[in-house]
Amino acid sequence: MDVVWYLVLSALIFCIGATGVLVRRSPLVILICLELMLNAGNLALVAFSRMTGTADGQVFALIVMIVAAAEVVIGLGLIVAMYRRRLPMDVDQMSELKG
Amino acid sequence: MSLATYSWLVLAFPLAGSIVIALLWNRLSGRVAGVIASTAIGLAFANAIAATIKLQERPEEARHATSSLWDYAATAGVNVELGIFVDPLALFMCLAVSGVSFLIHVYSVAYLKSDRGYSRYFAYLNFFVFSMLLLVLAGNFVLLIVGWAFVGFASFALISFWYRRATATSAGMKAFVINVIGDVGLVLAAILLQRDTGTLDLPTVFARAPQVFAHNEWVIVAICLLIMVGAFAKSAQLPLHTWLPDAMEGPTPVSALIHAATMVTAGVYLIGRCYPLFQIAPTAADISAVIGTLTLLFAASVALVMTDLKRAIAYSTISQIGYMILAVSIAAYSAGFFHLMTHAFFKALLFMGAGSVISAMAGMQDMDRMSGLRRALPFTFGCFLAGALALAAFPGTSGYFSKGEILELTASRGGLYDVLYVVATIGAFMTALYAFRMVFRVFYGAPCEEAKQLEGGHLAHVEPFNPATGESEDTDVGFPGEQHHVAEREWEMKVPMAILAVLAIFAGLIQVPGVDDLVTAFLEPTFAGAVLHLHASDATQMLVLSLDALCAIGGIALAWFLYVHRPGTTAKLIERFRGLHTFLVHKWYFDEAYELIVVLPVRTVGRFADEVFERQVVQGMVNGTVAAVRAGNSLLRGAQTGVLRDYALLLLVGVGGLALYFLVVAR
């Protein structure tokens, strides 16, 4: 299979994830859509790694995975904290950083 | 120690005194500040004496020295050092200044005892003495101008000493502004000299000037006229004299020191010091002589009608300085400086006496309210009488010999100067008249209320008030203290007055015409390069001196007649010559003229600059800029909605934009 197909698929997933981030209102779901975007990036990296024949891309993808895990941990911690403080789980209503 | 060292010490002690008092001002209790200040000046005087002794040990040709602390500026064409020039004239002035200052310091120790600004006063006073000594000892024009400016500042600070009095602060501002006009003249003269002679060092300039400038060339005349502007502003001559009567707002010892004995004589010193320049520009010297004479007549006429005691003495000062200016302008240098010295003695004495009288009158300065203080203030009366005798040039007093010498040398030059001589003699008659007008009005006649109280042993006391406007004040810092001090009760006031009284009467003996001429001999090395060596013939001398004595005695007699023998005469005279009297009382309308010509236009320009230019144009531009920035800001602020998704959208748009850019570029 042409590497190009993988790349196109990766772009598609990325854009679907982007749509999800912009369209959904629950912070939890936004985080999940972020995961989608990260995975799209991973796919692209592994595809490039296959194309060049070096394993650098795979190592990069693994590290992206680790970072994604760390980010998920913090994000979910935030969501739990939000829930505990009885804040509305709605990203549109959390706008105190208004200029 | 060498001559130069002594001279530097003369400068160092008052400066050190001023700094010490200024730093410790609120930790010095009681009269410590006064003691420190007086000691500093006393040491300066001692060092001046030592320097004079050292100077006199040298042969006549070598009686000058320069000494430099460090090179202040050595750039292309300009070489300025922090240096002094010591010669007989400089030391003469140092002795006069430090000696009289020392006596006035001692007087002030008691006079201002109850004033809350005691330390500040002595810090300023010491600084003033330092500046005056710096001016006199300066070895180049830059240092001279520095001393000139410092003296102006000290004068301002001390006139406005009671700073919560509106009249005092406006008087201080007036003095300072007029002084600055003089400063400008002096600086311009220095610039021109630097341009043409290539140096600012005093001895060098005077040596090169005759070679650089042709006789009466317009440049050198201009330079001398500019120097005269500076001198006249500082010495309160026509037309820059209006500040001195108003400067009487300051404490009386300040009037005694600055506005009688020392600062106002700086102009005389300047013209005397720059005599080589005036020699090459006789036109300027003649103009100076004429202005001096006019001034002495003008001031004497106004002093005849002044009712404020201190202002009368102030106009007397202006008049006497007119004599000094006349003297140094017609090349009678030693006569001029001799009169400077005797004037310092008797004028300071008169002011000290006036201070005592005003204290007895509980701050009242109006002579109309004073009478018969002779029995209440016997010591003050004696000293005041001595001063008035010297001022009137009563035969035998110091004033008689000094004024007489000026008059005889004026007469001896002949030509135009005969006119000046006649005017100066009329002025001498008027001087005697107004001097004894003061004496008779204040001390003779029936004792006034305050005098009666004082005879009974009780010093009059009223609620504090402003003598000029009558409005009431308090006695906190910024206003005079609550107590008044008369000489009879304070030994610190008695001793200086006694010393000055003795000097006023007997100091003339050092230069009796035909007998000795110590002053001329002392100053000879400085004026060795003078072209004219004036000497009056014996006949002229006899004539002038007898005429002078006649004027003095005649003036005293007329004053006796008007004020003691027939007290109501002056009222009738005023009635008959009401117009003239009003003209004189308004001081020939100089203040009003200046108000119209100078103050009004400046104020209008200032108002325009403020209301139109500053408020509308400049502020408008600033505000406009601010408003524009704010508008842009609120426009951009719309992007900060606080909603997460808007930010995410912006992010994505940005990423897309970047990718588009790279796509396009790569193609």
Next chain:
Amino acid sequence: MEAIVFWFAALAALVGALGVVFQRNPFYSVLFLVTHLVALAVLFLLLSAEFVAAAQVIVYAGAVMVLYVFVVAYVGGLEDPLTEPSPVVRVLAPLFAVGLFVELCVAIAGSSLKALDSHDAKLAPGFGSPEQIGELFLTRFLIAFEVVSLLLLVAAVGAVVLARREPGDATPPREWG
């Protein structure tokens, strides 16, 4: 053969992605994400990245998703409506996403990306194996490895701090009572 597997896996991935975005219940979104992740693992296998595929399944689909499930269970699935009060974002967002996709495709398929070689490179034996990855981690990418470990530590500590129980917090929901 490879193509078929690719197409199936790709389809599964897409379905998962769309499901994530368009499901109202967060719990279902998480499940769709798990599907998507597994499909991606298959794609990684197709690309000879065995270790990455394994890590994807174990770490991502296994651990990270379990975290998500726990939190969703704790916080409660909110059925948030997909319709927006603001039509601007509703219209603009998908539009921009589509625009981005088009751009990327142009970039990928167009002739501007010269580095893209349709012919796959020759693969060395052991490509993508744990040994190779491990060796790379401990030699060339040692610093990245260490840093990322530190990052995990920090994240763990941060999560504990963030999710601390403070006085005044809501008590956990009692769903079975």
